[in-house]
Amino acid sequence: MTWTELVMAAAPMKGEQPAVSDVRTGEVLSYTAFARRVIRAAAGLRAQGLRYGDQVLVNLPLGASLPLAVHSVAWAGGVAVLSATGSARMMIAQDHYDPAAVKVDQVFAFRPTPGARSFTELLTAGAVEFGPLAGPALTLDGIRLFDNLELAADLRELATRLVIGKDDVVLSAVSEPFRGLRLIDLAMTAGAHVVVAHEPSLVGCRVLAHERRATVVVAPYDLAKKLLGNPVLRVVDERAVVSSLGL
Structure with missing residues (x-):
């Protein structure tokens, strides 16, 4: 069982019970919603051109959106880079980003953001039922890569x-x-x-x-x-x- 599969494994049993609650925003993400959005957002990322091994900048605060974005990238076969700066195929942000600090093809944001498309657009392209079995999935600095396994x-x-x-x-x-x-x-x-x-x-x-x-x-x-x-x-x-x- 891969990294994201382990995280989603409890979804059939837990259903609509809360997985992550964000005190700051009041958002509550259920197990079912998490699993459903991950596989759909992964399909959306692929539909927008993400390929295996492509890096995606993820600049999000701790909360329900962070694991959703990171696991969507990993499930699509990409590499999530926890950074607000750098070069990558795409970027996922909360509600702002600095165009001068990034070099990306597309930006998706969870809240309305000038120059970015809505993250919800990624949820309409179908679903990726099976993620990668191995390969890089996450990095903090673009140098040390953490593998799915x-x-x-x-x-x-x-x-x-x-x-x-x-x-x-x-x-x-x-x-x-x-x-x-x-x-x-x-x-x-x-x-x-x-x-x-x-x-x-x-x-x-x-x-x-x-x-x-x-x-x-x-x-x-x-x-x-x-x-x-x-x-x-x-x-x-x-x-x-x-x-x-x-x-």
Whole structure:
């Protein structure tokens, strides 16, 4: 089973239950919606000219849109580059980008953006039922490439160390997009619900954990240390979700 297949595997069982909730925007993405949009957006990217191995700049904040965009690119056979600058076949952004900082053929955005087409246009070209079995899928800097098989194997290994169950509610208070993406991957593989908080304070974390009935919180070391001691909340240092990749 490949990287994106692992992340989508719980969709038939979880259905319309929430996969990712974004505290900042209020968006809630269900398991069914995630899987459906990934395979459709992948078809849209291919229809717009994306070929195996082509790079796509992905400049999105942590939230429901980030895993959707990254896995759509990977499922289409492309390589997602987590960067706001550089050269690539295409770019996926939130609501702005700097034309002087990128060299791309097309830009797709989740919100109305001058010079960009809507990401929703990609969802009308059919579906890619089977993604690539191997090959590069993700890079942070355009130099070190993470392979589909490497990301899948690491996700399985993570699942044995940072055990998350299908009934867990995971509060993501991580400070960096790739760590946040890996946490969402891990939680969705287990069928859990991820609540993305955007660099909250100690008080904010405690309030959100109570309001959302969180059972796990993943946060930067200093914040995680202060959250220890809650008997119903398992606290994880965010570095643990990428340590096995040497990051």
